Amino acid sequence: MTERKDSASFSQDSSNSSGNNQFPDEDTTVYTYLGMKGKRLHHAISFLAGMGFLLFGYDQGVMGSLLTLPTFRDTFESIDTTRYPDRATFQGFVVAIYEIGCLIGALFTMYIGDKIGRRKTIFVGCIIMIIGAVIQASSFSVAQLIVGRVVTGFGNGMNTATVPMWQSECAKSKDRGKLVMVQGALITGGICISYWIDFGFFFIKNSSVSWRFPIAFQIVFPLFILPFILRLPESPRWLLKTGNTQEATKVFSSLDEVSVNDPRIVYEVNEIADSIEKERNDATNKSKFRLLFIQGETKNFHRTCLAVWAQIMQQISGINLIVYYAGTIFENYIGMSPINSRILAAANGTEFFLASWVAFYTIERFGRRKLMLFGAAGQAASMAILTGTTWAASPKNNNDSGAGIAAAVFLFSFNTFFAIGWLGMTWLYPAEITPLNIRAASNGLSTAGNWSFNFMVVMIAPVAFENIDSYTYTIFAVINLLMFPTVYFLYPETSGRTLEEMDKIFELSNPRTPWDVVKIARELPYENQMHSGDVEKASM
Template sequence: MGFLLFGYDQGVMGSLLTLPTFRNTFESIDTTRYPDRATFQGFVIAIYEIGCLAGALSTMYVGDRIGRRKTIFIGCTIMIVGAIIQASSFSVGQLIVGRIVTGVGNGMNTATVPMWQSECAKSKDRGKLVMIQGALITGGICISYWIDFGFFFIKNSSVSWRFPIAFQIIFPLFILPFILRLPESPRWLLKTGDIQEAARVFSSLDEVPVNDPTIVYEVNEISESLEKERNDATNKSKFGLLFIQGETKNFHRTCLAVWSQIMQQITGINLITYYAGTIFENYIGMSPLNSRILAAANGTEYFIASWIAFYTIERFGRRKLMLFGAAGQAFSMAILTGTTWAASPKNTNNSSAGVAAAVFLFIFNTFFAVGWLGMTWLYPAEITPLNIRAASNGLSTAANWSFNFMVVMITPIAFENIDYYTYTIFAVINLLMVPTVYYFYPETAGRSLEEMDKIFELSNTSTPWDVVKIARELPYESQTREQDIEKASHAMVACDVPLCSTMGKEILQAGGNAADAAITVALCIGSINSHSSGIGGGAIILSKRGSDVISIDAREMAPAGAFKDMYEHEGDGEGIGAGDILSKIGGLSIAIPGELAGLYKLFKTHGSGDLSWAKLIEPVIKLNRDGFECSELLEDVIGKQNMILDLIPSIKSNWDFIFNNKGKTLKQGDWIKRTNYANTLELIAQNGYSPNTTFPWKNYDPKYDIVETHGTAHFSIVDKDDNAISFTTTVNLLFGSMIYDPVTGIILNDEMDDFSRPKLSNAFNLTPSIFNFIKPYRRPLSSMAPTIIINNNKTELVIGAAGGSRITSAILQAIVRIVYGGNNLLEAIGFPRMHHQLIPQHVMIENLTMFDQEFVGVREELEGMGHEFVETGPLTAMNGIRRVEEKLQGVCDWWRKRGEADGY
């Protein structure tokens, strides 16, 4: 409705300028009898844009202070006042004041409505919804043209022009009672810190419960984006933020937003919108009646054509429509140059040329409606970050109105002085817009607003055109999230790494069973997510083949020379206790790896026998030789551990695979090749399992600081014969002991820290136990809990988690949600979790739990009993497979670890 009002205001004056009653009231802008007054007429009409400019600029300061709805409310109120002033005018001065006031209100609305719409809409619907706004602009123009036409027949009464101007009051009167009942922008609410209200709005907009995992993910993604923007914005004013580059590229994005609005105006569209009736009458030579009929018909066709964009915006994207529109507009303006020259009474006075000129005014409108009408109200809101969105939209909208003023102001003057060559200028401008869009404007279709933040963060400041390539090549997160529950009829693999899920599925399709696929998947995860698993670590494997169920304890064991007090007498005692360090980092933290032995036992006991040991390892060897992309997760953990490596240059020199070819630590999208690891896997494939665990003595000496985080992975598999695998693997903390052998490419565990040591808790704050003290060949305490639930010998659920001591409580909560809470697998895995152990004496609760009203109630009850809660980030990452009505459903913790299931 706000943009229907905008369109009406744009079009209403065009046919009033030549009405006798209007010219008699405002003689100083009558160009029919006084052509030399064209400049002043242009000024009076264009002064509206100055008001719009002021209104748009005001939102830079008002928009984020009072919110989107209140800004629109104020804008509509101001427009009502302006319309009353205009409709009651008896002098040009009063008309000018009225147009300025109306413009201020419209400027506030046009800067705010598209931003509000974009912030509330789903990425797949955002373009369509804003295209409806564009269509409503033309709807308003269409209404204004037909009302002007209808009142043209009222002779000798100022009602013929006062009513069309006053009629615009109807639109804001409709908006005002409803606007404050509509939801506020959830992104603005997050910016102001109102997280729970933002979650409720997202819940209403997406029609899902407030504690749905997709809501949790979206709120966290926006919060992370806001945090980055705040870090870039230190000590900057609201206006100053627009001009910083930094990681968020604010200036680059503001320039694109501003220039897109400028390009919309310099297409020449308002040459037609404001002066259609005048052009038909004075420059193509039609009668007053025919000119008004054609102007109204032009507005109607414009309105119909604007709906084309609604159906094509998400299918073809923003760029293609802008390119199509600009090229078509250039062609139309070029034809108009020739046809208006031929139609002019000064030249050939060719009536056929006049008809052709009229037709190409219609054609120009069509191209503009498809490519540029709604696009520039959508695009700036899509590419600017949240913390400057209001300011940037205000500035870009102000640019729109500035150039709108310029075009409307110079159009009468241009026609008066260079006549039909006016069209030539616009033809050239439109032609130049084609390469501008092609080289500088990235595609935004299908992207969340936060995805656009990431695209610009990855771009190079000195080469602004590379953002187009990045947008073209970066995977769509929204498409990944929409997969949510992977469904399959025959078999399913669910793990932390999407590529490994697919690799496991391919083994199953090649005739392998669940155990075969598990070998490939485990080695694949150890290659890509080397920080959390690998043959240098250990595992617990639960395998079901037919009615036979086995558990393989492939955890690490203490070496032969290990003893209970081995960490109490090491180190110089400076700083943090040296013994505490040595159990976590360096050679003395390494336990005898067990994963490879477990995989080989699984192959021998539950393997299909149809695929050889070497055949199962071949895909992983190829993966490491050919290389793979660094993931967002790997970039994050390398960044965390690199500062540890910086403390130990002698160790860091071996970690060649975590650096790119420029010597910088790997970033998302960088290509990784682990040739040495591929060679090791090739030896294992050819020779089978060997228990040799000897490494150079110098690997056992380093001393450095503690890393408080975990390095574990889990995956689940069910094959076509209902065989199942639940497999949890670990190197304990991130990158285990931090010992990386550059010859074999193996990263070794620090599982010795899972043993109890007198007087010291381990990395997960588990208190010492005499039953877990170090002994040669003893396996340490483990919280790994791979789970298979069977009903009547049929696999019902396979589930497991990574997350250290929090694993068991996480799996239990998921099972309780499914069995007793009626949750589906997506809800059980995605919903927030809590955890408690003896020490520390508080309950850890994920800070996502504010979205789960059940959790809020449980927390309040427990706090009433005296329990203390500490909010934390994600506690565990989980995945699982569930059988529902003979179909397999696979879900991975995409929100916490970017996992993804695959099946067939």
């Protein structure tokens, strides 16, 4: 049974090089989980984290092409905009209510995330998503469909607020970006799968299986997660935060594939323990929620704002305008046939998935800032061009087939820039930018920001297309253009930094001049170049 330690113990232990480990000096054990350690264990964590985001992506993409199916429209006549165009607002509400469920789930994580840990939160989220999927797939009324979407969203909100945090807190700084970018790629993998399944079941005529099976298929993904999630290691940083130093040391031993008394493990445990102690002192007599809005020594409010606005900017870029309604856009607003629009939507999802792997190979080489800036610039240009091409291609205007082809190309173009710059980035960045004492609460709040603005975009899209048509894209072109200077002046680089190193960067910053943190992050030496001598001394 592992011993739990209070905050006073941390202070005492951090004063000697081996106190945190609680293992005999001669212990050379390398611990394993499910018989795995080192890279294999990191890959297992990444696989389950990836399945969580594959499920997230599938849920995002599955509804778009179902909305125009005759059997779906017959079952849910009150959201059929093909025969009743005036029902666009209600259709947008039914589709977007999923995001409200996600919002509530993410906010709930602010309360439960630090109480039960990362793994149990993901486990509960998956169970809730299965229940929601069953309710949706068995729906015979819009009311039942709404309930199912809210329940599914609640579970997904819990998962999306927790999975990147679990992954980031287990990963090494040099690999953290790549590993979380895999999650981003798997979001698009889920979208791609949903589009192709929607396309395949399009050919099943006169049966509700054509839409019930695609919705029910999402149950497959949690079945990969549930049997294993509680048998893999908990976040070592959460374990240290809750006083379980011995188990945290075992996790670091297994992740690094070294003995529990290795100097690197001793150094890392002591460094995190010192950081936790400092944060606890700063948090005296303050609730977790209040801590988000207090600067303090660790600049909590500044860092929370960066995390929340990173997630908001991802959504107001307009990505879910395309993800949710790709099939509808190709069919109703560019004038393609039902089968061609579904083929193109599926191809769009496939290209989105392939483009997302560019970030995996470039995230550590170019860093977070450069990819976000590149994405914002490309997204702004793509949306501006879409304004003109979709106007010319629209059946309401010139019905220009050449413009229709160009519009389709720039829908692909937007997805490419987004996949490289913003897709996985805003699931990685909030977990990197926030201190441990508010990480769960801040990630819950930032993810709630993502889902609330996701709801807004998905809700207004049918209404905007109905009223201002192609100029919908103009709004998003301007927003993406404004995102460029926001990132350039306010968002520091986190690549190659430990999570504790970011604490030191913000401690040096001035909250009255929030742009100075970019310069500090650029100029401060990297710790992996500084404390190699400390590790050597600890081993003597």
